[in-house]
Amino acid sequence: MKRRVVIIGGGVAGMQTALRLHAAGIGSVILEKDSATGGKLRDWHKLFPTFTPASEVLDPLRRAVGAAGIEVRTGAEVVGLDGRGAVLADGTRIDGDAVVVATGFTLFDARIKEEYGYGIYDNVLTSADVERMLNEGTLSMKNGDRPRRIAFLHCVGSRDEKVCQRHCSRVCCVTGVKQAMELKERFPEADVFNFYMDIRMFGSGYEEMYREAQVRHNVHFVRGRISEAAPTIDGRIQIKAEDTLTGRPLRMSVDMLILLVGMRANDDNRRLADSASLTLAPSGFVQPADPFLHSVESGAEGIFCVGTVTAPKNVGETLAEAAAAADAVADYLKNR
Amino acid sequence: MSFFAPFCLPFMAGAVVMFALLLVKWSTWFCGMPRADKMAVLRGLPTRKTLAAVWEVVSESLLHRRIFRINPVLGYMHASLAFGWFLLIAVGWVETVACLGLRYVPLQGHVFYKYFAATESLPHLAVFDQAMDFLLLVVLSGVALAWGKRFCSRMMGMRRTTKHVPGDRVALSALWFVFPTRLVAESITAALYGGGGFLTGGLGGVMEEYLSPLLLARLFEPVWWVYSLSLGVFFAALPFSRYMHIFTEVPLIFLRRYGVRAGDKESSGDRFRTDACSRCGICIDPCQLQSVLGIDDVQSVYFLRDRRYKMLEMKVANNCLMCGRCEAKCPVGIDLNTLRRNSRDTMRNIPDERRYDYFAGVDRSSGEGRVGYFAGCMTMLTPRTLTAMERIFAAAGEQVWWADRSGGVCCGRPLKLSGETDSARRMMDYNAGLFRKHGIATIVTSCPICLRTFREEYDLPGIEVIHHSEYIMRLIRSGRIKVGRGEEKFTYHDPCELGRGAGIYDEPREVIESLGVLVEPHSTRENSLCCGSSLANTVISDAQQLRIAEGLAAELDATGASTVVTACPLCKKAVSCAASAPVKDLSEVVAERL
Numbered sequence: 001m002k003r004r005v006v007i008i009g010g011g012v013a014g015m016q017t018a019l020r021l022h023a024a025g026i027g028s029v030i031l032e033k034d035s036a037t038g039g040k041l042r043d044w045h046k047l048f049p050t051f052t053p054a055s056e057v058l059d060p061l062r063r064a065v066g067a068a069g070i071e072v073r074t075g076a077e078v079v080g081l082d083g084r085g086a087v088l089a090d091g092t093r094i095d096g097d098a099v100v101v102a103t104g105f106t107l108f109d110a111r112i113k114e115e116y117g118y119g120i121y122d123n124v125l126t127s128a129d130v131e132r133m134l135n136e137g138t139l140s141m142k143n144g145d146r147p148r149r150i151a152f153l154h155c156v157g158s159r160d161e162k163v164c165q166r167h168c169s170r171v172c173c174v175t176g177v178k179q180a181m182e183l184k185e186r187f188p189e190a191d192v193f194n195f196y197m198d199i200r201m202f203g204s205g206y207e208e209m210y211r212e213a214q215v216r217h218n219v220h221f222v223r224g225r226i227s228e229a230a231p232t233i234d235g236r237i238q239i240k241a242e243d244t245l246t247g248r249p250l251r252m253s254v255d256m257l258i259l260l261v262g263m264r265a266n267d268d269n270r271r272l273a274d275s276a277s278l279t280l281a282p283s284g285f286v287q288p289a290d291p292f293l294h295s296v297e298s299g300a301e302g303i304f305c306v307g308t309v310t311a312p313k314n315v316g317e318t319l320a321e322a323a324a325a326a327d328a329v330a331d332y333l334k335n336r
Numbered sequence: 337m338s339f340f341a342p343f344c345l346p347f348m349a350g351a352v353v354m355f356a357l358l359l360v361k362w363s364t365w366f367c368g369m370p371r372a373d374k375m376a377v378l379r380g381l382p383t384r385k386t387l388a389a390v391w392e393v394v395s396e397s398l399l400h401r402r403i404f405r406i407n408p409v410l411g412y413m414h415a416s417l418a419f420g421w422f423l424l425i426a427v428g429w430v431e432t433v434a435c436l437g438l439r440y441v442p443l444q445g446h447v448f449y450k451y452f453a454a455t456e457s458l459p460h461l462a463v464f465d466q467a468m469d470f471l472l473l474v475v476l477s478g479v480a481l482a483w484g485k486r487f488c489s490r491m492m493g494m495r496r497t498t499k500h501v502p503g504d505r506v507a508l509s510a511l512w513f514v515f516p517t518r519l520v521a522e523s524i525t526a527a528l529y530g531g532g533g534f535l536t537g538g539l540g541g542v543m544e545e546y547l548s549p550l551l552l553a554r555l556f557e558p559v560w561w562v563y564s565l566s567l568g569v570f571f572a573a574l575p576f577s578r579y580m581h582i583f584t585e586v587p588l589i590f591l592r593r594y595g596v597r598a599g600d601k602e603s604s605g606d607r608f609r610t611d612a613c614s615r616c617g618i619c620i621d622p623c624q625l626q627s628v629l630g631i632d633d634v635q636s637v638y639f640l641r642d643r644r645y646k647m648l649e650m651k652v653a654n655n656c657l658m659c660g661r662c663e664a665k666c667p668v669g670i671d672l673n674t675l676r677r678n679s680r681d682t683m684r685n686i687p688d689e690r691r692y693d694y695f696a697g698v699d700r701s702s703g704e705g706r707v708g709y710f711a712g713c714m715t716m717l718t719p720r721t722l723t724a725m726e727r728i729f730a731a732a733g734e735q736v737w738w739a740d741r742s743g744g745v746c747c748g749r750p751l752k753l754s755g756e757t758d759s760a761r762r763m764m765d766y767n768a769g770l771f772r773k774h775g776i777a778t779i780v781t782s783c784p785i786c787l788r789t790f791r792e793e794y795d796l797p798g799i800e801v802i803h804h805s806e807y808i809m810r811l812i813r814s815g816r817i818k819v820g821r822g823e824e825k826f827t828y829h830d831p832c833e834l835g836r837g838a839g840i841y842d843e844p845r846e847v848i849e850s851l852g853v854l855v856e857p858h859s860t861r862e863n864s865l866c867c868g869s870s871l872a873n874t875v876i877s878d879a880q881q882l883r884i885a886e887g888l889a890a891e892l893d894a895t896g897a898s899t900v901v902t903a904c905p906l907c908k909k910a911v912s913c914a915a916s917a918p919v920k921d922l923s924e925v926v927a928e929r930l
Contacts, residue, residue, distance in 0.1 A: 112912065112913070114717065114718045114719060114720060114909070115716070115717040115718070115719065117719055120719050120720055120723060121719075161877070161878035161879065162878055163913060164878070164879070164882055164913060228716055228717055228719075229719075230716070230719065230741075230742070238742075240743075
């Protein structure tokens with residue numbers, strides 16, 4: 001009998017796992033709650049640090065999934081799982097020999113940080129909005145004008161105890177640098193500021209990018225969080241912040257405020273974890289069996305986890321981890 | 337008739353120590369009070385306030401009516417001990433007068449009348465024997481309940497009781513001994529000499545029947561010794577223990593009636609407040625730090641105890657939400673939050689003369705009108721409320737002076753809550769000056785913290801201070817704004833500072849009921865829970881604050897309402913992190929339906 005693995009989530013993690021399993025001769029079914037595969041990457045413009053268009057990663061993956069004949073069920077929201085399958089919202093049970101949880105993350109809802117005015121004032125955007133608008137070619141101020149001054153705010157919904165998101169989302173720093181460069185290219189006359197707590201350039205090529213943003217693109221970096229934003233009479237946004245390197249408070253009017261929203265754990269991680277006795281970290285992300293030798297195993301028999309469901313990761317890390325997960329699943333099926 | 341026996345000595349010594357200490361303590365405390373407070377007492381003496389105070393002493397110090405309202409059994413326990421004992425003394429006094437006529441009888445003669453009546457063959461009246469026995473039975477029932485409370489406090493509606501210090505335990509043990517030993521002593525006396533009512537006489541009869549007269553005669557003097565010793569130990573321990581409240585609550589009631597309250601600065605008059613705490617522990621159950629976080633050493637009872645014994649630590653003084661839930665339940669009516677604030681002032685008030693110099697001449701206000709709007713720091717951090725207020729003002733056609741829309745100075749309360757009273761005063765003076773300068777008749781604020789501060793701390797003659805819930809209610813009532821009513825279900829969370837703090841409960845409810853259906857959560861109005869994000873607590877972590885908010889959010893979500901409404905920017909921020917239903921300020925739900 002042909003073995004089948006149930007993969008929950010059709011983002012890059014889920015698709016890559018399915019493809020690696022297929023290469024090992026193991027069939028799988030991808031359960032995707034949205035209407036199409038691709039996850040968050042569908043709305044992303046370019047990937048750091050190489051400015052590779054997101055489609056150049058996503059399209060080959062999707063084509064390969066189609067070519068391999070991997071079963072994809074869209075509109076399939078999973079409400080429960082165990083080591084032998086998953087239960088959908090409509091009560092259908094999808095059986096398999098192992099389960100891979102690749103449900104990803106949720107973008108922090110910037111409206112919770114009401115003081116930044118997202119959803120209240122015009123021209124306050126999130127990093128996700130910027131990617132979408134860059135894709136659509138619509139990035140400009142609400143009234144169609146070109147922004148003359150742009151501020152990025154790092155760590156919105158990351159490392160913020162007040163909104164119960166203590167963890168670092170890792171990728172927003174470099175996203176802020178990347179978007180600052182993209183905006184500077186699009187609006188060369190604009191001044192671009194990045195307000196940050198720390199700049200964490202952990203990946204290969206990131207630090208170089210950070211330097212290039214300053215040296216070649218003249219992007220300004222100010223160490224200090226913005227405390228609040230308010231509209232001015234002429235329709236701009238006034239931000240209050242403290243430059244903690246000079247120890248002085250500052251006010252600045254900007255045309256566009258971009259909030260670099262963090263990655264947080266999905267709300268339904270709790271429900272899934274309870275149904276399959278998975279462990280959740282205090283951050284709400286699924287905790288793997290151990291961070292070294294069993295980083296793609298959940299600790300519950302037959303259940304594996306891959307990608308950002310366990311922690312914030314970038315696309316490259318996720319794709320590499322998917323290969324590791326497929327390998328672990330194949331190993332598990334062979335020895336069972 | 338000398339009215340003296342050697343066994344009286346412990347009692348007499350205890351009584352002398354107690355009365356001497358009481359006199360010394362009270363007079364020192366009173367003399368150390370600010371002059372204005374002493375004058376208030378003198379001026380109040382010949383007024384009706386004195387009569388009101390006397391009545392309150394009877395109803396609270398003796399009958400404990402406020403405790404009855406919390407739990408009838410608990411109330412009976414306290415009343416039977418206090419009022420029962422008081423009547424034992426008073427009726428005992430009448431008994432000696434009735435038996436001996438009007439003549440001088442020393443204190444121990446009254447207290448141990450049964451002993452002297454028997455040994456010196458003084459007259460006794462059957463009616464008093466019965467009455468005194470009945471009263472003794474009442475007090476004994478109170479003692480029995482107090483024992484019962486040790487083992488099962490839930491029976492009296494208390495989930496948790498106070499953890500006592502050793503001194504309290506000594507006094508408590510002595511108190512528990514007083515009445516049983518009195519029963520035994522009077523019963524043996526009745527067995528040997530006759531007399532006694534239904535209780536002591538009855539028990540005496542049983543003793544006479546079953547115990548040898550020789551044994552009874554041998555026990556006679558020792559039991560009176562034990563009784564006197566119990567009284568003596570209790571009296572001597574009283575000024576040092578929680579039982580100081582028995583006497584101290586009386587002057588506290590008078591002070592309160594004369595308008596003398598705890599203030600921003602510690603005063604020796606505060607001793608009347610700290611020592612009036614009976615450590616009953618009624619303040620523990622309402623405390624969410626206890627019920628949610630399991631913190632059990634910071635509640636008002638422990639704060640007052642530590643302050644009284646001069647072992648107060650900052651981490652205790654600062655670990656309080658000042659939500660006022662305990663103050664609302666305190667049977668002695670102590671100004672718990674004010675005392676905590678003035679403790680913080682003593683520990684923390686280090687005014688920085690130059691830090692706030694930048695206020696001078698700053699005026700970022702805009703617009704002109706008879707109505708001023710003060711958003712406050714927290715509304716600036718929840719700008720949906722601000723934009724909603726802008727829409728409401730526009731809809732009502734109100735000309736508004738915006739005090740701080742482009743930045744302003746804090747109302748001063750956060751600093752004051754942290755103990756920096758003098759710096760807070762500088763902010764208050766600045767804002768009050770700003771309000772007066774712009775000639776407004778009304779100042780509207782959407783922050784209950786600012787509201788309370790303006791009302792209680794600012795000198796604003798001719799300026800009415802109202803919360804936006806009151807303002808919106810007036811607009812709706814007078815027809816200046818029209819709102820669409822639907823079938824949407826709302827629930828409302830009473831912010832601590834608005835409800836218990838400023839007594840505003842009905843206005844926001846009236847506004848909500850003009851928009852849709854209002855469903856009340858389990859803890860509502862005076863009993864409403866704190867959101868946990870109180871500025872007053874500088875000790876608990878954000879995660880602990882969130883756990884408190886989650887408890888509140890669970891109650892609000894349980895109503896099944898589709899929107900949670902509140903009227904405080906801090907509460908809104910706290911609850912929206914925890915509730916599953918959307919959380920909105922009152923102004924937002926109104927502005928959405930204009």
